[in-house]
Amino acid sequence: MARLELNQLSKRYGDFFAARDVTLDVADGEFLVLLGPSGCGKTTTLRMIAGFIEPTAGTVRLGDNDVTRLPAWKRNTGLVFQSYALFPHLTVAQNVAFGLEMRKVPKPDADRQVAEALELVRLGHLGDRLPRQLSGGQQQRVALARALVFRPDVLLLDEPLSNLDAKLRQEVRVEIRKLQQSLNLTTVMVTHDQEEALTMADRLVVMSEGSVKQVGTQRDLYERPADRFVAGFVGRSSFVSGTLETPQLFRTAGGVPVACNTTLMPGPATVALRPERVMVAPAPLSELDNDFPGAVEFVSYLGGLIDLHIRLSPKDLVIAQIPNREDGFMPAVGDRVHVGWTAASAAVFPGAGDAAGSDELQPD
Template sequence: MAQLDLSSITKRYGDFYATRNLSLSVEDGEFVALLGPSGCGKTTTMRMIAGFVEPTEGSVHIGGRDMTNLPPWKRDTGLVFQNYALFPHLSVAQNVAFGLEMRHISKSDIAPKVEEALRLVRLGGMGDRMPRQMSGGQQQRVALARALVFRPDVLLLDEPLSNLDAKLRLEVRVEIRELQRKMGITTVMVTHDQEEALTMADRLVVMRDGEVRQVGTQRDLYERPTDSFVASFVGRSSFLHGTARDAGQFLTRGGLQIQCAELEKVLFGPALLSLRPERIIVDSRPPEGLENVFPGEVSFVSYLGGLLDIHIQLAGDEQVIAQIPNRAEAGIPQIGDKVFVGWSAASARVFSDPDRSAS
């Protein structure tokens, strides 16, 4: 196990920058998720760590050793590919043993190491099966065992759950996280699924256009996003365009005057206000004790089982989305219902960098 350090790594293809001046340190035993939309550079970053892509500039260090110019087979990294990349003509045990054979481990040592790796992923006794005889979840575990069998310094997961159905994905991500904690292995995962990142990682790295936009814990990024892109990508928000004024006031384009507790870091002028859906109160009467209360009309309702997403049209063509618990005794709001919405002055975040993706 070892610390991973990326120092100002840049990957350029002609005039296109896949990553630009990216620096990141992952502590020994830490689980970090690279999160961002397609094309943001997260997979390129992972492949530079693994050695499949050579940086144009910058360096990769693992355990204090410079790995920048070493080929993949000379780095102690275990990579789980998105499509698992199992050899269909080899048995499960032979697939897991492949990396050990490439490292010229003696045959007498390979069998016990393979069995131990399969036992770790709950596939003990299944080494004789062929990949086609395994379910999707089992194939994912085989790929994980293959990456873990030589006890790498760094485990790399390239969207490892994307091929699983929703229910199995929930189960396997818990298994991977528990196994990672048990082994204490430094882990980097690439994903575009924010829920996976929020539930599995110690820290998140939000990327866009080859650059890091914010690094932090789940709570850091959700409660204190540094810009409107992070606010729109991590979790859900309603966004209102308008103008930041002094005295903690935000005026929307539609004319709503909203009280905001934190405007000191915003350059007064055009801005974007962000509201998390669970911070919005919905009631048939004006909620008490809140600085911001407005009348509205329900325009859409999403039934999510234990939760309800309520789309509410406010005055001036403004719209917010509230998420409320589904309580049978309270009834379910219907389209066209007249309601009141409210939120505290501390619930809103205001950014001076209106981002088109957050509109």
């Protein structure tokens, strides 16, 4: 295994930066996930690590070696593509052996390594089949075996689960994570799916517009987001715009006074609320720092959970998520309720946002 270091890695096309000053330190055996929306620079960063894109500036180090200017075939990295990129006319075993042949590994050694790699992904019995005879999940595992067969220093995964259906995606991501842990394999994965990122990573890197916004564990990013973008992209948040009057008092665009606890200076600001931190009850929640009457505008049944959109004022709306229990409180559209949350639950960010007082539902 090898430590991976990126130092101020950038890629520029004319005046446009696809990636800008990306600095990361990935430990031996760590599973790091680059997370962000399309066009944020995560795939460009991964391909610079792999050697498929030459950086404009910065360095890539694998272990003790600076590999920034080495071609891809001279770097000991294994890459699993989003599309799997299997050769349709070659058998499973031949696909897995392809990289070894390019490295001129003697056939007896190559046959042994192919057999070991296929056993790792539980496909040892399917070596003679063609890709078209396999399911999507099996093809994905062939691509993984091909990336592992030459024992790479770093495994790179480019949206490896995006072509699988939801149920299979859940199963395969667990398999990949268990395999990575058993091999203690340094791994970097790119995804825009936050559920994949949260369930697979040791640490997350949230990117936007080519730059790193925040690096940390799942709890770090969820509980202490660095800015409004991270609060919206990792997990779900509803945002309420207004003015921070003191470090302990935020007033919404609709005039609702919200108790908070921040070190920001007074001025235009936005409060972010996690839906599961917003309590809902038929009567006042006087034990909480914040307690407001509101009207239920929308109810979304999610099985084990219920989403409620609750209007506090003509300009202020918050989202609450409550458990679906047989004996639980279950409001309907039009009901008057009380909503509340602690001051610590109100994350405050500078700037009132694009639409003051609007509710923003962020991607899951």
